[in-house]
Amino acid sequence: MTTLIAFAESLQHTALGLALREASPAAVLGIQIAHVLGLILLLTSLLIVNLRLLGWGLVSLPLAQVVHATRWALRIGLVFAIGSGALLFFSAPVHYIANAAFVPKMSLLLFALVVQASLYRKVTHTERSTPLLARGTAVLSLTLWFSVGLAGRAIGFV
Amino acid sequence: MSPIELARQISDSEIGTALRESLVLFPLIEGIHLLGLALSFGLIFFTDLRLIGVFLPRVPVSNVLNGLRYWIFTGFALTFLSGFLLFWAEAETMIENPAFLVKCVAIVVALINAVAFELAWGKRGAAWVDQATAPGAARLAGWVSLTFWTAATVGGRLIPYYA
Numbered sequence: 001m002t003t004l005i006a007f008a009e010s011l012q013h014t015a016l017g018l019a020l021r022e023a024s025p026a027a028v029l030g031i032q033i034a035h036v037l038g039l040i041l042l043l044t045s046l047l048i049v050n051l052r053l054l055g056w057g058l059v060s061l062p063l064a065q066v067v068h069a070t071r072w073a074l075r076i077g078l079v080f081a082i083g084s085g086a087l088l089f090f091s092a093p094v095h096y097i098a099n100a101a102f103v104p105k106m107s108l109l110l111f112a113l114v115v116q117a118s119l120y121r122k123v124t125h126t127e128r129s130t131p132l133l134a135r136g137t138a139v140l141s142l143t144l145w146f147s148v149g150l151a152g153r154a155i156g157f158v
Numbered sequence: 159m160s161p162i163e164l165a166r167q168i169s170d171s172e173i174g175t176a177l178r179e180s181l182v183l184f185p186l187i188e189g190i191h192l193l194g195l196a197l198s199f200g201l202i203f204f205t206d207l208r209l210i211g212v213f214l215p216r217v218p219v220s221n222v223l224n225g226l227r228y229w230i231f232t233g234f235a236l237t238f239l240s241g242f243l244l245f246w247a248e249a250e251t252m253i254e255n256p257a258f259l260v261k262c263v264a265i266v267v268a269l270i271n272a273v274a275f276e277l278a279w280g281k282r283g284a285a286w287v288d289q290a291t292a293p294g295a296a297r298l299a300g301w302v303s304l305t306f307w308t309a310a311t312v313g314g315r316l317i318p319y320y321a
Contacts, residue, residue: 044200058225150189157185
């Protein structure tokens with residue numbers, strides 16, 4: 001933890017860290033709003049695909065069509081959520097590292113991204129997954145990403 | 159009784175006080191309120207995109223709406239219920255919070271739009287729900303919905319900055 005805080009302190013003195021610390025409150029607020037809207041776009045895109053995998057939503061459409069139709073939203077959501085999140089982190093690295101919910105959130109995010117790049121990618125690129133694999137992946141994906149959101153909300157409370 | 163006095167009595171009530179002072183329940187309801195948006199605002203956002211012809215443009219509107227309807231209603235139930243509980247706990251400060259008031263106006267406009275769309279769709283929807291391009295009035299309803307639900311969400315995020 002001490003090395004993490006020392007690392008965060010060094011980030012605080014980078015050009016980006018300094019610029020964000022001196023940014024106007026309105027700019028930081030804009031980044032916060034982008035973070036929430038990006039998160040919702042990301043979660044909803046994943047929700048639509050995972051509901052289809054579970055057989056609970058848009059069942060009249062082929063999986064590939066649902067995956068294709070939500071891909072752009074998933075990407076925009078990821079870029080906005082992670083991009084704005086990185087900026088928020090750089091605006092106060094020590095504050096976030098020291099927050100009890102932040103490291104759990106980042107661990108969950110890492111886990112969610114690994115599942116996204118492996119299992120989720122595999123299952124959404126074929127119609128031939130076994131129902132168990134498709135459903136298991138959907139439950140894991142939804143649980144992980146919604147937990148990332150919940151842990152993020154907890155940052156404001158702990 | 160003035161609205162401010164009424165709001166004070168709501169948040170000073172036994173349940174309002176207990177909710178506000180709970181270290182577990184209050185953050186949990188806040189979490190449900192935020193994540194529920196992925197179902198309510200998020201799914202309505204995608205059906206609005208269908209109405210304006212951006213999302214699944216070659217799939218009939220009725221397929222998209224019916225394929226998600228259950229989850230949209232579940233989402234709105236979660237969002238409104240958690241929102242009412244949060245208001246119960248903080249009515250006294252909310253009633254004078256400009257971001258909250260703007261958010262409420264946006265919600266009312268979006269709800270009126272949704273009801274008007276449901277009524278119009280129920281009557282003469284059958285003629286166009288299976289076509290790629292929705293009529294102008296339905297596309298307009300999509301744009302109004304997109305705009306006001308987004309405004310309601312942004313307004314909600316602004317609440318702590320005016321508290």
